[in-house]
Structure formats: C-alpha cells, structure tokens
Amino acid sequence: MDRPSPLPTPPAAERRAPAPAREARPSASGRPDDAAPSRPAVAAADRAVPRETPVDPETDATGTSLRDVWRASRARRRALRAEVKRFTVRQRRRRRVWIGVGVAVLVTVLGTAGAAYSPLFALERVEVVGTSQLDAAAVTAALDDQLGTPLALVDDSAVKAALVRFPLVESYTLEARPPHDLVVRIVERTPVGAIESDGVFTVVDAAGVALSTSSQAPPGVPLLRVDGGADSTAFRAAGRVVRALPDGIRSQVAEVTATTADDVAFTLTGSGSRVVWGSADESAEKAVVLNLLLQKSPPQAGREYDVTSPEAGVVRG
Structure with a gap:
C-alpha cells in the first residue's frame, strides 16, 4: 500500500512543537489506521498579519487625549x-x-x-439782628409761619414777602444755624430827611423811598427843600451828602437845600451856621475838612463854612 507524501517542512522560525502522536485505531478492515489524514497547516504569512487595534476617537495620532489637552x-x-x-x-x-x-x-x-430735610432740623427760633429803628419783635412775628419747617426748606419768597412790608428794610440775608436757628440780618434804610407836601411830612431815604409819614416834622430828621422832588438829580445829590456826613454832624443838620446837583448846602441847628457843600463828589474828604473846621471855629450865628474845594476849606463870619 502506497503512503501519502509528507507535507512541506515549515521554516525553522515558525516551527511548532510536534503534536502528540495519536493511538492507532483499527479501521473497518481490522487493521490499524496508521496513516490518518491531518489538518492542513495555517500559512505563515496569515499568522504574521497583526490584528487591528480599535482607535480611541478622543486620542490624536501622537497618543495624547483631548482631555489632556483641555x-x-x-x-x-x-x-x-x-x-x-x-x-x-x-x-x-x-x-x-x-x-x-x-x-x-x-x-x-x-x-x-x-x-x-428731616424734622430733626426743623426751625424753632428766628433771630433778627441789625435793627435800630425797626422793631425786631415785629419782624420775628412776621416770620412765625416758617416755624417747624426744615432749615433747608425755608421759603425765601415767603420771607421776602414778609419783610417787604417793613419800609425800613433795605436788604437782608438769611443764615441757617443748625439744628434749629435762623438768623435774619437786616440792613436798614438810612433816613436822609423829610419832604413837606401839603402839610404832610414824608421821611425818605437816599433813594427816595418813603419810610414814614406824619403831620408834624419828625425830630432828628433834617427838612429837605430840593427842587424837582425825590426824582431829581438835586435830590440824589443831597441824599449822598447827608449819608456821607459823620453821625455827630448829621444829627446837627436842620435843613438841606439844593436847586441843582452842584449847589448842595445845609444849616446847623442852634447856631444857624450854614455849610456850603457844592456837589456830592469827594464827599468823604469834604466831611473830614468840615469836621476840622468845626473844631477850629465852633458854630455861631452868621458863620459859614465853605468846603466846596476840600483842599482849601474856608470859614466866613
């Protein structure tokens, strides 16, 4: 009986250990099957091909994951x-x-x-200062409606409306003194004289504002005899002259006369001495010169003091 030819010998590097021999089994004819067919061998090329490894979608070609990058x-x-x-x-x-x-x-x-703006600073006291002819209590009573109002909310227009009723008030300022005081500083109008008209004497200031009226000549106020009335330039010049006089001399003035703005003159009480003043220019210098002349030559009947030119005061009589 012919035996099959042996299989080709694999390379030495890929040889495997020989499988254990199988025991011979008797065939149907009763003889042992010593030549059983064997499985074909796997080719070396097929065993050498590596399997594909699954690629992680979060890993780049260098093996760094996106999580590492983040x-x-x-x-x-x-x-x-x-x-x-x-x-x-x-x-x-x-x-x-x-x-x-x-x-x-x-x-x-x-x-x-x-x-x-809270009641913590509500007005409780009103103090009026600067008054001499004006009744301060009357002014305070006129501002009673502002009591209880926060200092920041005191109505200036209401204060003005209350003070305008007093003709002697020339100007005023308000000073808040927290927490509860309001100071009203008043500048009074200075009376310069009284104008007589139809037996009525009207006391006016230098601006011609009527301060009071009476049927008799007010004491301590000179009588103004000025041409053109309170709206004339002569009146304004006379008013400036009276205001420029020192208090000691002003209280001695009995009558002021002026026909123009350049011929203001006045007489002194008691002696009847006359002072020729001229215009209202340089009134301060003229007042100083007149005071010196009065000290050197006291007033007496028929005496006249001319200070028209303050550089050269003259005494006549």
Whole structure:
C-alpha cells in the first residue's frame, strides 16, 4: 500500500512543537489506521498579519487625549490669570481705595441731605439782628409761619414777602444755624430827611423811598427843600451828602437845600451856621475838612463854612 507524501517542512522560525502522536485505531478492515489524514497547516504569512487595534476617537495620532489637552489649556489659563493678578495688584488696590472713598462720600452726602430735610432740623427760633429803628419783635412775628419747617426748606419768597412790608428794610440775608436757628440780618434804610407836601411830612431815604409819614416834622430828621422832588438829580445829590456826613454832624443838620446837583448846602441847628457843600463828589474828604473846621471855629450865628474845594476849606463870619 502506497503512503501519502509528507507535507512541506515549515521554516525553522515558525516551527511548532510536534503534536502528540495519536493511538492507532483499527479501521473497518481490522487493521490499524496508521496513516490518518491531518489538518492542513495555517500559512505563515496569515499568522504574521497583526490584528487591528480599535482607535480611541478622543486620542490624536501622537497618543495624547483631548482631555489632556483641555487640562493643559486650563492650567495655562490659570497661570496667566495668576500672573495678571500679580502684576496688577497695585492698580486693583488703588481701584478699591477709590471705590471705597466714592461710596463713603455718597453715603455721607445722602445721609446729610436726608437729615437736613428731616424734622430733626426743623426751625424753632428766628433771630433778627441789625435793627435800630425797626422793631425786631415785629419782624420775628412776621416770620412765625416758617416755624417747624426744615432749615433747608425755608421759603425765601415767603420771607421776602414778609419783610417787604417793613419800609425800613433795605436788604437782608438769611443764615441757617443748625439744628434749629435762623438768623435774619437786616440792613436798614438810612433816613436822609423829610419832604413837606401839603402839610404832610414824608421821611425818605437816599433813594427816595418813603419810610414814614406824619403831620408834624419828625425830630432828628433834617427838612429837605430840593427842587424837582425825590426824582431829581438835586435830590440824589443831597441824599449822598447827608449819608456821607459823620453821625455827630448829621444829627446837627436842620435843613438841606439844593436847586441843582452842584449847589448842595445845609444849616446847623442852634447856631444857624450854614455849610456850603457844592456837589456830592469827594464827599468823604469834604466831611473830614468840615469836621476840622468845626473844631477850629465852633458854630455861631452868621458863620459859614465853605468846603466846596476840600483842599482849601474856608470859614466866613
């Protein structure tokens, strides 16, 4: 019986250990089957091909995952933020200081405004100063309607309406003294004389504002005999002259006359001495010269003092 030819011998590197021999089994003919067919061998080329490894979609060609990239980017951002904070620490400190100052100022302003407009600063007392001819109590009573009003809300127009009823008030100022006081400083009008008309004497100031009226000549106020009335230039010049006189001389003036703005003159009480003044220009210098002349030559009947030119005062009589 012919035997099958043996299989080709594989290379030495790919040889496997010989499989254990199988026991011969008797065939159907009763003889042992010593030549059982064997499985064909796998080709060496097929065993050498490596299997494909599945690729992770989150891993790039270098083997670095996207998670590693994200972590590195986050670490870099943190490092950059730390560097920015380190180099801007002074700037941020200054900003915090300025913000703190601004907030403090805002809180102070709001708190002050809130307190100023609250009943905590309500007006309780009105003090009137600067009056000599005017009754201060009457002025205070005229402002009673402002009591209880916060100092910041005192109505200036209401105060003006109350004070305009007093002719002697030339001007005024208001001074708030927290928490409850209001000071009214009044500048009174200075009477310069009285104008007689139809038996009625009207006391006026230098602006011609009527201060009071009476049927008799008011004491201590000179009589004005001025051409053109209170609207003339002669009256304005006479008013300026009377206001420029010292108090000691003004109280001695009995009568003031003027036909124009350049020939103002007046007489003194008691002696009847006459003072020729001229225009209202250089009134302050003329008042000084007149005072010296009166000291050197006291007033007497028929005496005249000419101070038209303050550089050369003249005494006649």
